[in-house]
Amino acid sequence: MDPRTFALYETRSRVFKALAHPSRLLIVDQLTRSEKCVCELTELVGSDISTVSKHLSVLKGAGVVEDERRGAQVWYRLRMKCVTGFFTCIESELQRRAREQFALVHPRKGSL
């Protein structure tokens, strides 16, 4: 693979890496509703605030979210809006797979 092409997939994969963690998916899900400060997200995730802060920095580095300091607090909001569309895509695909695997174990008459 030539270096230029590799670099393209490298940056692309940074976005997927950023979303490849349950806590960060929860954060993104919450930010689709409204912007939130770190303290709120910490409450929702249930980890140490330093851990949540690092999660947010990963998401920010990938361009998924953006932050804004207002006084002592830092507010985060969703930047890459299209992720929500992909979430629903994943959901429906996984359901399709579940249906197909069920049909494989419990075949109906004439379905073969």
Next chain:
Amino acid sequence: MDPRTFALYETRSRVFKALAHPSRLLIVDQLTRSEKCVCELTELVGSDISTVSKHLSVLKGAGVVEDERRGAQVWYRLRMKCVTGFFTCIESELQRRAREQFALVHPRKGSL
């Protein structure tokens, strides 16, 4: 985070984990064009065939691709078609970010 909700994000994140690697993104990109056997993909990726096989098993486990044995060869094809839509989304978002960062460093008269 309650266990049920966590499980949802857990399965969701498996898909993102699967896509969170340059070589696997290359593979998916190739499979959007047409189905390919492991040997072809190995050629394209440029790693050991055992490595590529493991990448493919990760993608398959997440439901992104599916495989079919035909004779001595195993053919892989894209199952989760909607990933390509998300790729273009990422591309445009990253370009937007690049533009904004450029504008930040080189402001035009009257833009502030």
Next chain:
DNA sequence: CCATAATTTGGCCATTCCGCCAACTGTGCA
């Protein structure tokens, strides 16, 4: 300026991921 609250950063340890080699399985063919 000092105390406090909100957040980030550094560092440590455990876990997971990645890539290679070696060994094994499956298929086609003589």
Next chain:
DNA sequence: TGCACAGTTGGCGGAATGGCCAAATTATGG
């Protein structure tokens, strides 16, 4: 059967990730 080719699996060492604590940073209010 035996051999060659295509692919998968096991395992090892090195690299990256995740979570916590502690220390540093930034802003607010006396």
